[in-house]
Amino acid sequence: MQHVTQPVEELERLALHARRLIIEVAHKSxxxxxxxxxxxxxxxxALYFHEMTISADDWGNxxxxxxxxxxxxxxxxxxLKLKGLIQDSTFWGFYQDGGTLxxxxxxxxxxxxxxxxxxxxxxxxxxxxxxYGIKLRGEQRRVFVLIGDGEAQEGxxxxxxxxxxxxxxxxxxxxxxxxxxxxxxxxxxxxxFEPIEEKWKAFGWExxxxxxxxxxxxxxxxxxxxxxxxxxxxADTVKGKGVxxxxxEMKWHYFIxxxxxxxxxxxxxxx
Amino acid sequence: MRASVVxxxxxxxxxxxxxxLITGDAGYGVLDEFRExxxxxxxxxxxxxxxxxxxxAGLALVGFKVYVYNIIPFLLYRCYEQVRNDVCYQxxxxxxxxxxxxxxxxxQGVTHYSVEDVAIARTLPNLVIMSPxxxxxxxxxxxxxxxxxxxxxxxxxxxxxxxxxxxxxxxISKPQVIRAGSxxxxxxxxxxxxxxxxxxxxxxxxxLMISMPILQPIDFKSLLEMLDGVGTLISVEENYLDGxxxxxxxxxxxxxxxxxxxxxxxxxxEFIHAVRNNQGMRCLYGCASDNILRCLxxxxxNE
Numbered sequence: 391m392q393h394v395t396q397p398v399e400e401l402e403r404l405a406l407h408a409r410r411l412i413i414e415v416a417h418k419s420x421x422x423x424x425x426x427x428x429x430x431x432x433x434x435x436a437l438y439f440h441e442m443t444i445s446a447d448d449w450g451n452x453x454x455x456x457x458x459x460x461x462x463x464x465x466x467x468x469x470l471k472l473k474g475l476i477q478d479s480t481f482w483g484f485y486q487d488g489g490t491l492x493x494x495x496x497x498x499x500x501x502x503x504x505x506x507x508x509x510x511x512x513x514x515x516x517x518x519x520x521x522y523g524i525k526l527r528g529e530q531r532r533v534f535v536l537i538g539d540g541e542a543q544e545g546x547x548x549x550x551x552x553x554x555x556x557x558x559x560x561x562x563x564x565x566x567x568x569x570x571x572x573x574x575x576x577x578x579x580x581x582x583f584e585p586i587e588e589k590w591k592a593f594g595w596e597x598x599x600x601x602x603x604x605x606x607x608x609x610x611x612x613x614x615x616x617x618x619x620x621x622x623x624x625a626d627t628v629k630g631k632g633v634x635x636x637x638x639e640m641k642w643h644y645f646i647x648x649x650x651x652x653x654x655x656x657x658x659x660x661x
Numbered sequence: 662m663r664a665s666v667v668x669x670x671x672x673x674x675x676x677x678x679x680x681x682l683i684t685g686d687a688g689y690g691v692l693d694e695f696r697e698x699x700x701x702x703x704x705x706x707x708x709x710x711x712x713x714x715x716x717x718a719g720l721a722l723v724g725f726k727v728y729v730y731n732i733i734p735f736l737l738y739r740c741y742e743q744v745r746n747d748v749c750y751q752x753x754x755x756x757x758x759x760x761x762x763x764x765x766x767x768x769q770g771v772t773h774y775s776v777e778d779v780a781i782a783r784t785l786p787n788l789v790i791m792s793p794x795x796x797x798x799x800x801x802x803x804x805x806x807x808x809x810x811x812x813x814x815x816x817x818x819x820x821x822x823x824x825x826x827x828x829x830x831x832x833i834s835k836p837q838v839i840r841a842g843s844x845x846x847x848x849x850x851x852x853x854x855x856x857x858x859x860x861x862x863x864x865x866x867x868x869l870m871i872s873m874p875i876l877q878p879i880d881f882k883s884l885l886e887m888l889d890g891v892g893t894l895i896s897v898e899e900n901y902l903d904g905x906x907x908x909x910x911x912x913x914x915x916x917x918x919x920x921x922x923x924x925x926x927x928x929x930x931e932f933i934h935a936v937r938n939n940q941g942m943r944c945l946y947g948c949a950s951d952n953i954l955r956c957l958x959x960x961x962x963n964e
Contacts, residue, residue, distance in 0.1 A: 497751055505722060506751050509742055515712045516747060519719020526681075526701070527723070546743075549712035 396439045398605045404472060405435040405605075406659060409632045411468045413655045417647040419485035421493060425630040425642030427465040429569040429602070430536060433625055434469045436608040437534055437565075446475060446501075453531055454520055456505045458513025459538035459567060460494040466503075467491055475502040511544025513537070514564060518550050521562035521620070532561045540572030543581060548593075555594030560616035567602065569629040571640050590622045602627035633658045662799040662817035662852070663691050666758055669803035670728050674699055681720055685713045685731040687760070692730065710735050714743035721753035726807075732766075733759035733775035733816060737782065744812075749785045754810045756803075762792065762816040762851050763899025764933070764942040775816065776928050779850075780904025782814050783877055790877040791815045794854030797826040798874045801833040805875075818852035825854050825872065833874055835883045842869035843890040845960045849897040850876060850906055853948055857897050860953035866961040873906060881913055893922040893960045897948055902927045924956060 396404070408431050416424045434455075438444065442453040457466045467484055470476040476491075480500055483489030490499050494508025504520075507513040517535035524531050541547065554562065568586070570576050577583040587597045596616050600607035602625030611623045629643070630636030633655045647655065671694065674680040682695050683704045696703040706713040710731070717727045729736065736759045737744060748755050759778065766773045782790045789809060793799040799817050806813040830837055836848070840861060846869035849857045854872055861868055869891055873879070888894070896907040907925030914921055928946040935945055943949035958964075 505718075506746060509746055511711070512715050512743065512747055515715030515743075516719035516722065518712075519716035519721075520723050521719075522716070523720040523723035523725050526725075546711035546715065549709035550716070553706060553709065553712060553716075 393443045398609070401435050401439055401605045404439055405432050406632070408435060408465070408468045408472060410656060410659050411471070412464055413633070413647055413652055413659065415464060415468065415482065415484050417649070417652040418482065420646050421464065421485040422644045422646055423461045423464060423493065424645070424647060425571070425636055425639065426459065426538070426567070426569065427462040428631045428633065428636065429627040429629045430459075430462055430465050430567045431631070432603045432605065433536060433565055433567065433608060433627075434465055436605055436612065438469050438473055440609060441612045442532070442534065444473070451531065454504050454533045456507065456513040456517045456520070456533070456535045457495055458507055458517070458535050459510065459541050460507035460513065462567075463491075463493060463495050466495070470500070470502045473502070476500050510538065510541040511546035514541075514547055515550040517564070518554055518557065518559065518562060518620075521559040522557050524561060525559055530561075532563065535562075535564045537564055537566050538572070539566055539568045539570060539577045539583065539586075542566060542583075542586070543577070551590065551593045551595065554620040557620070558618060559620050560618050562620040563612065564620070564622040566622060566624045567627055568624050569627045571629040571638065571643070573643060574640070587624050595619055596621040597624065599624040599626065601625075603631055662793065662796050662822050663760055663820050665796040665800040666803045666815060666817060667691055667695065669800055669807070671695055671698065673726070673807050674702060677726060678702075679724060680726045680728070682728045682730065683713060683717050685710055685729070685735055687731050687735075710740040711743050714740045715747050717755050718743070718747035718751060718753055721755050722751070727755045728758055729755060730758045730760070732761045732773060733778050734772065737775075737778055737814070741781065745785055748812045749787045752787045752811055754812075756806045756813040756815065759814060759816045760819060762818050763853065764928070764939055765818040765852065765899075767939050767942045768936040771932050774933065776899070776901050776933075777904060778816055779876060779898070779900045779906065780908070783904070783909070785812075787812050788877065789813045789875065791874055792850035792876055793817060793874045794849065794851060794872045795822055795825040797824050797829060798833065798837070798872065801830050802874055805833045816851065822852050823855055825858055835875075835880045836887060837872040837874060838869070838887055839872050840870040842867045845869070845893045845895065845957060846871055846888055846891045847895045847897060847953065847957070848873055848906065848910065850874065851899050853897060853899040853943065856943060856948060856950040857953055859950035860957060863950070863954050864957045864961075866957065868957055876906060876909065879909065881917070885919075888921070891921070893924065895924045895926060895953070895956055895960070897953055898927045899943070899948060900927055901930045903930050924960070926953060926956060
């Protein structure tokens, strides 16, 4: 199968388009979780339109992505729609009475949802199992998992971290959406969060830290060798990225996009 | 029972290279043969119950048939949400083999008992719950689990349980008539079944004896047919009185408006502080053969 990569300019264009779609679907559905969906758009765009091998024509050989911080499912649905894996009608039914896409992920709801996630600290560990299983089968497929920085307070994440490096799963990459805002505070203030990269390094992981909105940095981090280990990329991001009045605001974990705010947000995303 | 189940897992692994066995640091002496025969398909994921279950789900998502082996509290309680979301919600072919059912491990303390596992497991849709009464049923349950290709929880005791079944059960998915009878039926599950056998042997009447190796879903139609000529049901289990087989039967009687009288024997819903061995606990909580016999006689004498 031909693996299609995109130049950085095209990725930036796609990510902007995805952000506009997120605002529109959030407005239509009245769903919250807008800020945390916007912080990871660039990461997902880089994965689905550059790094991952994924095509409906060769489904059995695709790379796998698990959205462990599934409250940002809106972002994944949007990318899957842009990728042509989720139908328009399905997409616009998100979080609607009688629709098929819930706020958190249900693997039976649509093609491309690899695992049912929502409660934090599950998807990461399922991803480890997937990667190990793929390795056992002698396949070349890879597994990517997105976790949140709030999510990284779950004990299960550290259980997995402790085991991951022992499994020889160089086909596994976790990306931490380090937007430094969780449900009711900032990770750096709630717990002794930093230095986070060093913690993972001490657990035997390949690590790197990037600006999670800079495609050149994201792509370079995804391309760094695993050296036989699982890898984690700490991606520093901004919650609400791209919409001035949402950026770095805790309330945009919860607030909904009204008619007026939609117009203002789309104005910000015109470029 | 442990050995019977593990033998079936070995047989499954020999025939299907997608079979993996995971333990959460339990199984010393029990899983050795599997580990030696299939070193690449055996994983000890250590004392990390949440990771163990999610990891197993990941393996199942990519096509493996996974068995997870642990002491029940560390298979079902510590990681309940992983079993709920990752295994059952996703309907994956994972068989959870739980050891130390009821108060098997007495007097190790409450942390190591599993007297509420049936109640907890019953909250999980898609999960088949098995509680074999002897090694023969345990083996049959393991074979049945393999054929189901969906989430299964098998609760077993440990080793050395005597056989109750005379031969290999014809259809383990149904309630098992261990001894034909009438008027009163004793229904039970798990290793406490031997107490029922002993009580019935001493009993002057002719009680019907039914082992219930499958607790979810129960074939109630078959059960009702088996209960022809019976007026009173006695449930016996090494599980809390509320939430286990007794509760399942009570719900059934109400739901289907059935005229049976029901007496529940089992463990009172309380934290156990008593230091007794397995047999001592059964006596203390009223599910030993003497208690069952007294209960039977009361019913038979209309007391």
